[in-house]
Amino acid sequence: MKGSGGTEGGVGQFFIGLVLAGLAIYLFFDSVRVTTGVGLVSGGVHALMGRRGGGGGFGETTSMGIIFVPFVIAVIALFYDAKKKWGWWLLYFSVAVIGVEILSRIRFFMNTKLTHLLGMMVLFAAGIGLILRSLRDESKRANHEASQQTDGADVEDDAKA
Incomplete structure (x- = not known):
């Protein structure tokens, strides 16, 4: 056999x-436990603002919802006129930034003896x-x-x- x-x-x-x-x-x-932290984009924004790490203080945020603004602008532009090339490029760029931000926030911790x-x-x-x-x-x-x-x-x- x-x-x-x-x-x-x-x-x-x-x-x-x-x-x-x-x-x-x-x-x-x-x-392995998966958590989130400060991503590349949000970490850079926090560094430019003179802050360290994530949120916790008044007025600080770790959600960084601002990265969705280009996405929303691109969607509005494409619904207005789908032939606008800048709208498509802005859409691709914003989706890429959102993807990088999500992936860069992932933190892995091994929790075992x-x-x-x-x-x-x-x-x-x-x-x-x-x-x-x-x-x-x-x-x-x-x-x-x-x-x-x-x-x-x-x-x-x-x-x-």
Whole structure:
């Protein structure tokens, strides 16, 4: 029966390795917490205004709704006349700025104990090891070991004679 990678056998090892590696990846992502902070655009605006970090004080904001103004202007211009190229460029630019702002605000924190992290690493390494082992052709290995055993028996027979 053909197994993983077209080699003989190893299907069970492959799936056990896949489960171990998948479990490790799930546990890793489950322990990562995602929060938001100050983004590139809002951080630059705060720096220009002499402020540090996010909001909290009177009159400060972390929402930076001002980045939606070009988007709204572009939508108004395009509904008025969809042939205006500057309206399309402003729309593309504002969507890009909004996307960069959202992505730049994301902060990742790993919230796990060292023993749990080591366990995840062992699970992942064991899974990958089993997957790679399953891709090896076991029939060639068995034939090689059998030929070594018969070569050893021939040497013993020659020594007895």
